[in-house]
Amino acid sequence: MMVSYGAIFLFMSPTLLELLRRTFISRYVVIEKNVHAHKIAAYTFFFWMVAHIAAYYYIFEGVAANSNGNVKFSYMLFETKVGKTGHALLFLFFALCVASIPVVRRKFHEVFYLMHHMFIPTTILLFIHDNNKSFSYYIAGPGAIYCIDRIYRLVRSRFRHPRILSVIQHPSNVIELKIEKRGMNFQVGQFAYINVPSISLLEWHPFTLTSAPEEDELSMHIWIAGGWTRKLVLALQGCAVSTLQQQPPANLVQLSDESKEPMYRSSSVSKQSTGELSGVSTKSGPAIPGGTLRALADQELLMHHLRGEIDPISGLPKPGVESQYNYMRSPRDSHRPWSRVGRHSVVLLDRLPPEIDYRMSGSYAVPPVAKIAEFQPAIKLPKIMIDGPYGAPTQQVFDYEHIVLIAGGIGVTPMSSVLKSLYYQLTSAQHERRIVKVYFLWVCRDIQSLEWFQDLLVALDEEDIGDVLEIRTYLTGQLNIDQIRNIALYQDPDGPDAVTGLYRSPTYYGRPNFNSIFENIGLTTPGSEIGVFFCGPKAMGRTIRKISRKWTNNFRYANTKFVFHKENF
Numbered sequence: 001m002m003v004s005y006g007a008i009f010l011f012m013s014p015t016l017l018e019l020l021r022r023t024f025i026s027r028y029v030v031i032e033k034n035v036h037a038h039k040i041a042a043y044t045f046f047f048w049m050v051a052h053i054a055a056y057y058y059i060f061e062g063v064a065a066n067s068n069g070n071v072k073f074s075y076m077l078f079e080t081k082v083g084k085t086g087h088a089l090l091f092l093f094f095a096l097c098v099a100s101i102p103v104v105r106r107k108f109h110e111v112f113y114l115m116h117h118m119f120i121p122t123t124i125l126l127f128i129h130d131n132n133k134s135f136s137y138y139i140a141g142p143g144a145i146y147c148i149d150r151i152y153r154l155v156r157s158r159f160r161h162p163r164i165l166s167v168i169q170h171p172s173n174v175i176e177l178k179i180e181k182r183g184m185n186f187q188v189g190q191f192a193y194i195n196v197p198s199i200s201l202l203e204w205h206p207f208t209l210t211s212a213p214e215e216d217e218l219s220m221h222i223w224i225a226g227g228w229t230r231k232l233v234l235a236l237q238g239c240a241v242s243t244l245q246q247q248p249p250a251n252l253v254q255l256s257d258e259s260k261e262p263m264y265r266s267s268s269v270s271k272q273s274t275g276e277l278s279g280v281s282t283k284s285g286p287a288i289p290g291g292t293l294r295a296l297a298d299q300e301l302l303m304h305h306l307r308g309e310i311d312p313i314s315g316l317p318k319p320g321v322e323s324q325y326n327y328m329r330s331p332r333d334s335h336r337p338w339s340r341v342g343r344h345s346v347v348l349l350d351r352l353p354p355e356i357d358y359r360m361s362g363s364y365a366v367p368p369v370a371k372i373a374e375f376q377p378a379i380k381l382p383k384i385m386i387d388g389p390y391g392a393p394t395q396q397v398f399d400y401e402h403i404v405l406i407a408g409g410i411g412v413t414p415m416s417s418v419l420k421s422l423y424y425q426l427t428s429a430q431h432e433r434r435i436v437k438v439y440f441l442w443v444c445r446d447i448q449s450l451e452w453f454q455d456l457l458v459a460l461d462e463e464d465i466g467d468v469l470e471i472r473t474y475l476t477g478q479l480n481i482d483q484i485r486n487i488a489l490y491q492d493p494d495g496p497d498a499v500t501g502l503y504r505s506p507t508y509y510g511r512p513n514f515n516s517i518f519e520n521i522g523l524t525t526p527g528s529e530i531g532v533f534f535c536g537p538k539a540m541g542r543t544i545r546k547i548s549r550k551w552t553n554n555f556r557y558a559n560t561k562f563v564f565h566k567e568n569f
Helices: 002-010 014-021 031-065 073-078 081-099 102-107 109-116 119-129 135-158 227-245 299-306 393-399 409-427 448-462 481-490 514-524 538-554
Strands: 164-170 174-180 191-195 205-208 217-223 252-255 266-271 279-284 346-351 357-360 385-390 402-408 437-444 469-475 507-509 529-535 561-566
Touching: 002 031, 002 119, 002 135, 014 031, 014 135, 014 385, 031 073, 031 081, 073 081, 081 102, 081 109, 081 119, 102 109, 109 227, 119 135, 135 191, 135 385, 164 227, 174 227, 191 217, 205 217, 205 409, 217 227, 217 409, 393 409, 393 529, 393 561, 402 409, 402 514, 402 538, 409 437, 409 448, 409 469, 409 529, 437 514, 448 469, 514 538, 529 538, 538 561
Parallel strands: 402 437, 402 529, 437 469, 469 507, 529 561
Antiparallel strands: 164 174, 164 346, 174 217, 191 205, 191 385, 252 357, 266 279
16 A cells, blocks of 8 residues: 555656656657656555554454444544544545546646645655665655755755746637747757746646747647636736837937838738638737837737627637638747748737837837837736646657657647658758658647648648658538538639648548548558657547557558557547
8 A cells, every 4th residue: 555655756757757758768668658657656556545544443342342432433533643643534535536536637627736746745744654774775766866856856946947938819718828938949849838927826737839949939739728727828818918008208219220120110010800811911010119029010900808798718700700811920929930820819928039120209210229218118927937848659750760740629739749840850951861851740629620730731741741741631510501612612623722721732621531541541651660740539539549450460460550649639
């Protein structure tokens, strides 16, 4: 029982696990299963604890029966040190197990997180409960490792306060958060823990890094699912609206010399009426002071916010409000073709580069060297602390020459990091090309979800890498009449796909036939070890795991093997 309690702490020491991942142990132990092992250790401890209590109930009942009434059964249960601490431990651990039920964990993550910190009084009670003091021998090592790990992560995160660079609201309750890299080195598919002290000092939430290691910033796509993520979005939306409410003076002009090119000169706003495709019009956006924030540059979108026509949870226009936005990317993002924002997405915040000067002047003829005042309203963004990065199965993706990436919904986040890194590898002469073939399958429920990484897919589709990358997008949700009409009307046989904008990759409607897909891949890659990387719903993961095993057995004669890797989702 005590061994399992000590193992509970070891399996939740991410720094230790990250060190083990770099050793030969990772060849024989699946480090990514640490959460599963943590649960097994906890269930084992709970089982033996109940058995231990039942045995003592039997012993106490026998002692009370043989004491001729001198010792009461209730006294031994609720008035002795062993009885009181034992029942307290049972109550605490039972409450912790209830808070760990998947339904509770998803809907009430704060309860799950706070209840897990009941390990502190639980450990103290175990020390008091143990008369023989043998518990200390089992908990000393694992407890010390866990405490050192926790302190190290806490100190490291306190010195890592990256600035928020931009926040983009995507359809289907997803926000994209871009922050400074601050020298943090990571690999594709890894994740980091995020803490926002203004929301909660105690809560740390893991999010997959969707940017590539080759990029100079970190990006995360956060699904708005619980109370913490909702509070984060509301805080960022509040900053966005506050920024626009602090309008610069009327005589504020933008100056630049020959060495400084002004950015964000215009915003491209795309409007779409019912049954019509959007036409793009360009107009000058409002001047927002340098060094502060560019937030919701389009005035019409601001009015939607102020009139309450924006859903406070999703951040998107409420039903009946016809506004769709498509902002142009800035020159600083020209080397990243996927940086343009989708037409159904909303730029909440975008920090301007420091090179741009917005200055007070009554004339455009004032030279840059003139003595003029700067307008800089104070907009306070939520402070973010980051802990990581930590390893994940997807970081092994480039160990294979043949790769199958399968994503379900928001499970595309680790795959986007892989695809971005693949783009850099295939378009840069500095990278040695080792990848032979990559199959990317993305299963989405609605069209709007495809816009999260649509520009990334378009950028990959436009490159001459069709022999390396094959993209397949699947729509499983039901389309409405307007969507069907638009697709049928604007689908050009010789043009891009009407849904994704891809030339080489049409959109498939319905669920993918994984059996047929794996069979075709196995037939075209005989004698290969194919890495299958999946992130998405558990039911889909179980199906793909079974199919991987099935076709590994079927292609045993050709020495073809499908190696399945599942991301914790």
